[in-house]
Amino acid sequence: MLRHADIWSAIDKVARDHNFTLSGLAKRAGLDPSAFNRSKRIGPDGRLRFPSLESLARIFDTTGTNPLDFLAQAGVVPSAGGIGARKKLPSLSISDAQLRDAFDNAGKPTGAAWDELAFPDLFDDDAYALIVNGDSLEPLYRDGNVLIVSPHAPARRGDRVILRSIVGRLVAREFVRRLPRHVEVLPLVGDNTIETMDAGGVAFVHRIVWASQ
Amino acid sequence: MLRHADIWSAIDKVARDHNFTLSGLAKRAGLDPSAFNRSKRIGPDGRLRFPSLESLARIFDTTGTNPLDFLAQAGVVPSAGGIGARKKLPSLSISDAQLRDAFDNAGKPTGAAWDELAFPDLFDDDAYALIVNGDSLEPLYRDGNVLIVSPHAPARRGDRVILRSIVGRLVAREFVRRLPRHVEVLPLVGDNTIETMDAGGVAFVHRIVWASQ
DNA sequence: GAAAAAATAGGAAAATATTCCTATTTAAAA
DNA sequence: TTTTAAATAGGAATATTTTCCTATTTTTTC
The missing domain is CATH 1.10.260.40 (lambda repressor-like DNA-binding domains)
Structure with missing residues (x-):
């Protein structure tokens, strides 16, 4: 040790x-x-x-x-649950959590069905937080919600992302795909039609990984 | 030291x-x-x-x-950024993050406008994770999304919560208020009318604090 | 390149931590 | 309650680390 x-x-x-x-x-x-x-x-x-x-x-x-x-x-690694350890939470799907004995009388998870999930498991040193203003992203994101953004997390179809244009405008979208000349996205709310952005006009596509509620 | x-x-x-x-x-x-x-x-x-x-x-x-x-x-406390330290992320509102110099050329936050935000700042030892199944909570929560639930976080009007009935059923709702005999909630998706639940039939109301994206 | 200063090696002496030992106190067992 | 065992105090002896000192090597300065 x-x-x-x-x-x-x-x-x-x-x-x-x-x-x-x-x-x-x-x-x-x-x-x-x-x-x-x-x-x-x-x-x-x-x-x-x-x-x-x-x-x-x-x-x-x-x-x-x-x-x-x-x-x-000097090579000492944290012990589970000790200082520096990754926080682990009990974890279960909602449907399984409806089993009779998933919670005890005090409302705490109980029983063998629960897994452990490391939270928040965010390894991106360049991650940052954006605070939502206004109600344009409701019902998804409300005023004051915190979005945790991970630039290095790869954006795949269906992921929610922040895009920044080369003139600095930020928008939140659902990523569809990147083509040689375009980036295709879907709006997060409202009209469900694909939006095509000029690839040269997009400074970055950073993935949203967590949202406060 | x-x-x-x-x-x-x-x-x-x-x-x-x-x-x-x-x-x-x-x-x-x-x-x-x-x-x-x-x-x-x-x-x-x-x-x-x-x-x-x-x-x-x-x-x-x-x-x-x-x-x-x-x-x-022995009383040694973590140093900022060191082992055991709370993770801090740069933080800024979306509108301010659209200022010209909020990001550098590599897409990293830069400049004095950015604050620091401790993430995830989850102090509830009884917190747990629920994994969403199916699409009934879309667009808000999608299949496989992780919901971090904090039982000790107080539920206030507008908060998204998990309610468990005394027979074990779990539902996600928006909390309105608690009355002596009823709990009033709103659905998270769909019809925007208040739902009244018998207080005696509700085992717990636990607040959702983070949702994966 | 030469001289001076700093860094490092190595051994003896000094300082500090542990062990050995005895005595006392406390706790457990009968 | 008495006896036995364990825990703790305290001092001397032993072991370990640091300091002191000298020498050598390396680096810096001129």
């Missing part, structure tokens, strides 16, 4: 990230310049040397490194 | 959580029974003693405690 080599290489990384040499980092932390020498990490008898908690604390305080992030860098 | 007293009290908690005394935990971890004695945490000169990383590693290995959770228990 805490592996000698990983602890030391995490220290190496802290030094690098802050543009210190090892002796520079030690000095900055108020320790002796030889404190983190690579040559002193394994003793002459082969015994592994670990830095003390006090030395580590000095590193964290000096560099502003969070001990949690340090441990993650 | 790593505070002496917090480290030791986190060790105390690991022992308690696993039904060990301190000496029992030490023995189990292959250490001397006096290793974690409260009497030895501050020396006679007032100097604070920290457990070594090796002793901690033995505790983690023996009890299955994740070092990240241990640190959290």
Whole structure:
């Protein structure tokens, strides 16, 4: 769980990230310049040397490194339900959730039928949120609803997407397909006829992945 | 950041959580029974003693405690953007996002107008997910859409909710109000007339907070 | 390229954490 | 309630980490 080599290489990384040499980092932390020498990490008898908690604390305080992030860098992975773990929710289809014993008397999911679903499972570092204004997208989206947009999620037929024109206009549509010269979409509300947009006029097509209610 | 007293009290908690005394935990971890004695945490000169990383590693290995959770228990809080931190997304209204410089050339949010929004900000430990079957809730929810349901989120007029009858039937509706003998709701699609349900026949009203798209 | 400074290696000494051991206190068992 | 076992306190001895110091290597400065 805490592996000698990983602890030391995490220290190496802290030094690098802050543009210190090892002796520079030690000095900055108020320790002796030889404190983190690579040559002193394994003793002459082969015994592994670990830095003390006090030395580590000095590193964290000096560099502003969070001990949690340090441990993650040292290869420690979150435990299910623990800090940094992906949130998991009980999950079941509506039809199966109508079975007699899907909920207990307090209204909580119960029984073996429920699966686990990671929420929100959003891995796109470039995701952003758009807040709906007005009522033009009702009943689908109402004023104030938050749309979570994932630029890197591929847009496939039927997906709801945000399109931005090259002059900056944003519209929400249902993606149909992309052709060499056009992008075909359907409106989300109202008239259900295909709309053809000039591919050159579309700056991007980003997929909507979640909508607040 | 790593505070002496917090480290030791986190060790105390690991022992308690696993039904060990301190000496029992030490023995189990292959250490001397006096290793974690409260009497030895501050020396006679007032100097604070920290457990070594090796002793901690033995505790983690023996009890299955994740070092990240241990640190959290010892009061270490996540750093913004670091492990365990709440995910924050750039956020802007659709109308403001149509300003000329809201996105850069790569289609990423840019500029001072963008706020930060914590997503999903779901704090209800009893939240669960329901998967939509069929097309009866279109255009709002389509087959396979995931609805995130938060039982403890209060249902207010206009909120979309899941209602469960006492015989187990689940329906999705728009909440209007709760009266002493009735619950008034609106259908999410179709005929826009108020539906009155007998309060005694409704097991629960749980709010839908997010819907996948 | 030479000189100075910084970084690193390595060994001894010092400081700190753990173990060993004894005694006392507390909890569990009879 | 008494006896036994476990837990804890406390001091000395031992083990481990850090510091001190010197030497070598590497990098930076001129």
